[in-house]
Amino acid sequence: MTPDYDKQTNPRWPNWLDNPTQRARAVARMYRAHLHAHAPHLAEQADQTATQFGETWMLEREQPVDPDQELTTTEAAALVNVTPQRIREWACLDRRDDPDRKVLPRFGKRGRETVYLAGQVLEAAALVRRHNTGR
Known part of the structure; x- marks a missing residue:
């Protein structure tokens, strides 16, 4: 086995x-x-x-995740179990299917922190996993 x-x-x-x-x-x-x-x-x-x-x-x-919840980089990383650096990389990476859009769009700022929407963080994680597994 x-x-x-x-x-x-x-x-x-x-x-x-x-x-x-x-x-x-x-x-x-x-x-x-x-x-x-x-x-x-x-x-x-x-x-x-x-x-x-x-x-x-x-x-x-x-807890169910509210897709409109605003998350800092650290909170976004914890949500999808990656490093904060990986979140920053996704925010700079162009999508293959639409080069005018980023894998993870930035939503705004909270003080000095960049903020992302939880739904978009989950979508980015799924997109990256699909790409990495060849689906």
Whole structure:
């Protein structure tokens, strides 16, 4: 058996844009939900142990992203799990299908920070991933 964890994309996974960490966390949440349904005290014990080691991601609930939400470069990078430098590169990169548009248009400024729209950040990440995977 060859695990698919290390593959950047997995065509069998429901959301092929999810990276290996996102897929692993989704599987872990599924196991956690089943454990919580059948043995809540054991699930609570496991949550407490993980929390003691600083691992709280499984306790967090993913919030839907408002596509019109304004994000700084750092916030945009965290949204799509890339570096802030990568966000800046996307903002300077021309689209292949429309050279007059950037991969990630800048929305404006918040003080000294450049601001992007969350929906456009997600769209840029999907565009880059499609390009990198040849889709």
